[in-house]
Amino acid sequence: MTEAVIRNKPGMASVKDMPILQDGPPPGGFAPVRYARRIPNKGPSAMAIFLAAFGAFSYGMYQVGQGNKIRRALKEEKYAARRAILPVLQAEEDERFVKEWKKYLEYEAEVMKDVPGWKVGESVYNSGRWMPPATGELRPEVW
Amino acid sequence: MASVVDAAGEPIPTSSVLMSAAKHIEITCMSENVEFLKCKKKDPNPEKCLDKGRQATRCALGVLKDLYQRCKDPMETYVGCMYYHTNEFNLCRKEQQAFEKACPLK
Numbered sequence: 001m002t003e004a005v006i007r008n009k010p011g012m013a014s015v016k017d018m019p020i021l022q023d024g025p026p027p028g029g030f031a032p033v034r035y036a037r038r039i040p041n042k043g044p045s046a047m048a049i050f051l052a053a054f055g056a057f058s059y060g061m062y063q064v065g066q067g068n069k070i071r072r073a074l075k076e077e078k079y080a081a082r083r084a085i086l087p088v089l090q091a092e093e094d095e096r097f098v099k100e101w102k103k104y105l106e107y108e109a110e111v112m113k114d115v116p117g118w119k120v121g122e123s124v125y126n127s128g129r130w131m132p133p134a135t136g137e138l139r140p141e142v143w
Numbered sequence: 144m145a146s147v148v149d150a151a152g153e154p155i156p157t158s159s160v161l162m163s164a165a166k167h168i169e170i171t172c173m174s175e176n177v178e179f180l181k182c183k184k185k186d187p188n189p190e191k192c193l194d195k196g197r198q199a200t201r202c203a204l205g206v207l208k209d210l211y212q213r214c215k216d217p218m219e220t221y222v223g224c225m226y227y228h229t230n231e232f233n234l235c236r237k238e239q240q241a242f243e244k245a246c247p248l249k
């Protein structure tokens with residue numbers, strides 16, 4: 001009933017004569033729509049891009065080299081200072097060690113005085129070089 | 144702890160003092176240090192190199208005392224800066240320049 005009321009055409013004989021109500025294009029049709037690709041062919045060439053990237057990379061590596069030079073100079077300064085004061089520190093340690101070693105040799109002589117043929121302070125190695133004591137008993141607070 | 148001298152006026156060879164004066168020690172005590180290192184290379188036994196070690200220590204402590212007498216204030220600021228920054232040379236450049244201007248390296 002409602003379709004006939006909406007699509008009424010005055011003077012229609014039956015429901016089959018109703019005018020058609022459709023959604024369609026406006027008169028004259030729609031405006032034309034472009035759907036073809038249009039990618040422009042301008043801009044830097046491949047060689048230009050490659051040279052720019054290579055240039056940026058080489059500049060970066062050059063800066064890395066310069067920075068390494070500066071860092072090496074700083075490290076060299078630190079190492080040179082350490083080399084300069086090394087003898088003072090080693091001499092101090094030598095004095096302390098000789099004192100401790102003499103005390104230790106006396107202790108060893110006292111402990112081993114009844115052992116026949118025991119040479120106090122004899123090196124346990126056969127190479128003839130002086131080797132620092134291998135156990136940690138001389139400096140238990142360090143080890 | 145960041146002082147150069149103890150109560151009697153003798154310079155204390157702490158790490159910051161030694162590192163601050165290291166360039167001076169390197170130049171002034173070059174021969175003593177080289178002799179000590181040669182002796183050590185020949186024989187690492189500490190008892191054999193005691194006298195050369197004493198010479199090296201005497202020279203270095205003499206350098207410290209001499210530096211302290213000649214330029215007390217720049218040295219004290221430099222040692223204080225080194226003590227604060229744990230012997231990083233790069234963080235104490237200003238004090239280092241002032242110290243080396245007052246007591247130049249020969």
